[in-house]
Amino acid sequence: MEDARRRFRFIWIPRALMILFVVFLTMFSFDVFEMEGTLLAKLGGFVMHSIPSIVLAAFVALTWKTPLIVGIVDLVLALAYTVLVWSRGYPQWALGLALPLAVVGVLFIVSHVLDRKPTRSGGEQA
Numbered sequence: 001m002e003d004a005r006r007r008f009r010f011i012w013i014p015r016a017l018m019i020l021f022v023v024f025l026t027m028f029s030f031d032v033f034e035m036e037g038t039l040l041a042k043l044g045g046f047v048m049h050s051i052p053s054i055v056l057a058a059f060v061a062l063t064w065k066t067p068l069i070v071g072i073v074d075l076v077l078a079l080a081y082t083v084l085v086w087s088r089g090y091p092q093w094a095l096g097l098a099l100p101l102a103v104v105g106v107l108f109i110v111s112h113v114l115d116r117k118p119t120r121s122g123g124e125q126a
Helices: 004-034 039-062 067-087 093-116
Strands: none
Touching: 004 039, 004 067, 004 093, 039 067, 067 093
8 A cells, every 4th residue: 555655656746846847937938028018029928938838848748648758858858958058157057947857857767667567477567
């Protein structure tokens, strides 16, 4: 029973954290409403700034049942973002976006490992 609870937690914790990360990423798009311009221009800017969030949310929605893929992609994105901001002279920015994404990626991989069913010696699924 405890094993089932632990697996359930590790299945849903990374998914919930990923949703929170997408919401966190989207929050940065709202700064466009403080700028000068018409409402239509501000809405266009909001959509443009939200593209990374939209792409990430769509990716997670499409790969919801394959946590290994989500975990690997999250780790690759975190590494790519870290390299990008480090090369531009802002290594501290990686803490705000890449570190949470890397943690979620690792949790997705742990979720995949815990969710695998043990196999019998004949290679059949139990």
